[in-house]
Amino acid sequence: MGFNVSRRHFLGAGTGLAAAAVLTACGSGTPGEPAPEETTGTGGETSGGESAAAAVTIQFWHRTFTPVENEWYANIVKQFNESQSEVKVVGTEVPADAWDQKMKSAQAAGKAPDVYTHPGAIQDGVNAGQLRELNDIVPQEALDEIIDAALPVSAVGDKYYAYPLLLEPQTVLFWNKTMLEAAGLDPEVGPETWDELLEMCAAIKPTLGEGQYCIQPAADAPTFAWSTVGQQYNFAGHTALTDDWTAPNVENPEYAALIEGYKALWDNDYMPKQALAAYVAGNDYGEEKVAFKVSGSWMMSEIGSDFPDLLGRTGVGRFPTAAGSDRTTTTLGNFKWVVDAKTANAEAAGKFLAWSIAGDPANLVPFFVNTQFTKVSVRQSVQDAVADDAAAADAPWSDIVTNEIAPDAISEPMYPWDVSLAVGTAMEAGMKGAQPIDVALKTAADTIAQVIERDGLAEKAPN
Template identity: 70%
Template sequence: MMRSTTRAGRIAITALGIAAVGAMLAGCGAGTPGESADGGGGSGDVTTIQFWHRTFTPAENEWYADIVKKFNAAQKDIKVVDTEVPADAWDQKMKAAQAAGKAPDVYTHAGSIQDAVNAGQLHELNGIVSDDALKQILPAAESISKVGDTYYAYPLLQEAQAVLFWNTDMLDAAGVDSSAGPATWSDLFDACAKIQPTLQSGQYCISPAGDAATFAWSTVGQQYNFNGHLALKDDWTAPDIDTDGYRQLMANYKELWDKGYMPKQALDSYVGGKDFGEKKVAFKVSGSWMMSEIGSDYKEMLTKTGVGAFPSADDAEGDTTSTLGNFKWVVDAKSKNAEAAGKFLEWSIAGDPANVVPFFVNTQFTKVPVRQSVQDAVAADAAAADAPWSTVVTNEIAPDAIPEPTYPWDVSLAVGTAMESVMKGASTPDAAIKTAEDAIKKVIQQQDLPSKAPKN
């Protein structure tokens, strides 16, 4: 059966006017700065620190530039130099800087911090960020912030990485209930069977992940949903992918592929929303951030978009179908100005909630704050009433979502490769699983994973 209105967080968004959207996109950029970063005063030499962040969406980039300006204006002892690095050049530029011992003092970090901590790349935040600020990080974000009892990162946000969006007009035209998303994979197949005959050339029922690398990170929640565990034993001593759950998950994607419910050539990237915005798909699977693109580039779709959790396995073993991605701020282990870096980090994202509220408002409430005070302040913003998807993401998807895995990327990629090969008919499930097992065993041995496994 289809998920109920309450369960799915039905948001046909019929009350959302274009004027309100414009206000959300352009407004709430001021935010009263907090107190001086150094507590006031200070007449010594100015300490200059370097801050690097990736190129994000325009609204995010504007916030990053603005928060640096506000910090520099709020005190006179520390000067932050802001550098925006193109996302496709980030890895190469950061690795080169780290190799040369010239990494920025503070920078943004995505994914697990475990490898960076093992490599000695991150400075402890304990001691350079106040205990009060560290304690404000909600439990759901602690696993991405610390190793053991030591904090190495301060999260700015978390994002649901697998969310289902649907075009209510296209579902209505096919006689499919658009007041809620499909609760299970069986419901999804039933909906696609009804939708497919109503589509024009170049349109499809759904645009999900479709390649090994994207499967590797975007389906982690689904893997847990089908199995109650991920691809590695909890003690990291052996793979745990040879299960009926993994076989069924692969078979489901193969059915989407074989029946033509999904395009054979991607119409847009998983992280993008162009295919959905141009009405080429009835369902789109992406992260919660996609709503930001719809609001900025396809405003007419806001009143025709439903948002809910990705469908669950018919006999689910785990409660979630999504992980929570994240972007955190970290301090480089070799920074010569770690205390100044800690003051900048704390003032900007761990201090006055007013400093970060504009970030969440201007990205259209598609991201989840990691501090309760910030969640409350964002929810109280006047524009929140015009963004009902915020409640869906924050209250219905994020609470059950699991953190991204902390094991090496190569483990996830082995799973993603298996999923793509089965989906496209290049391999049987048994053969794909055997290949993945061999690849994971190699990673376990080469990187001595049992010695690095989480102790709790």
């Protein structure tokens, strides 16, 4: 189950109601609010048993993820608190749809949590002075364990600002073997190219009932923006900017061909006109409304927990490629832990981070096993421990995700979100026919040129 990838030049998400936050007697249940005074026992000890004077309390926020992930977060906080008496961690789960607002409000008020989860690139956070360097609060041997594939989202130069919990391919093709078989197709083999995908959809469409479709891919501008970066690279051999970040690089036949593929899905009613579920969710697939579903590798975890009868009937493979291309079709998403630059308890925050996700691999094995082997650790020692778990033999998709899809994936782009969104907007407009594809790409290029000038991107291009 190894995952060894060379460092590349190129560099989401949870739904549902928040579960109860993991709180100790000293903690606040409201994100952004300070913890109340600790309650002490008759011997001058806190409710956790440690000396009230000695314990340093730090706040840790994470988004609402899947139930098994939320349970792991609760347990890792509990286990850390029970393992020592110097630091008390108060864990708070924040609904994903409220995260941005709560975090911005807390940062503006100077009440950001000491440690929190962070997706995507770190460059903007580093430039804004929001993230604290980890080199002096996390052991160097722990930082050295981070594999090359995760370095672009962990460090700027030789300074580390984040410690990743996981990497996960953002674009994976899932298919219902029963629905493919009903269409006379080989249920064990997914499409390798876009042409094959369209041919298979043509065969599947006549077999579908009302409300069923061949495929549910990304369908809106923001989702296209982040989920298709690997596809852009697959078609064009580059992403949305020139290598020196001086100009947009989207007005070309390759980008047009990518949009034409989605337009074919749209025009032939192979995909629904109204998305049946969010890209990050799997309920449309679980309810067998689609034969193919495009999502991140994390979706298999949802299928395992909510639709277990489909596990054995689900095919997993690489998203189709452009004709004649053998380049990757996916980017590596990630979730990292970071320390707030303004924390007054940096050393305590570093101890928690180092113990929980940079320490004993046994702390992390339950996370990767209980999420159905759909994510990749950034530490080889953890990968090996996960592969040795008895349940790994019952998760054949793990080898596909880890060794066939993830190894050549590119990292998420380091350029600003507005660049990606311009491409996503062009893809939606071209797919739906709101604009001719060439016009949509011209609009994207003009928008990207404005971002380049506004943000001085030519001076920020990676080496």
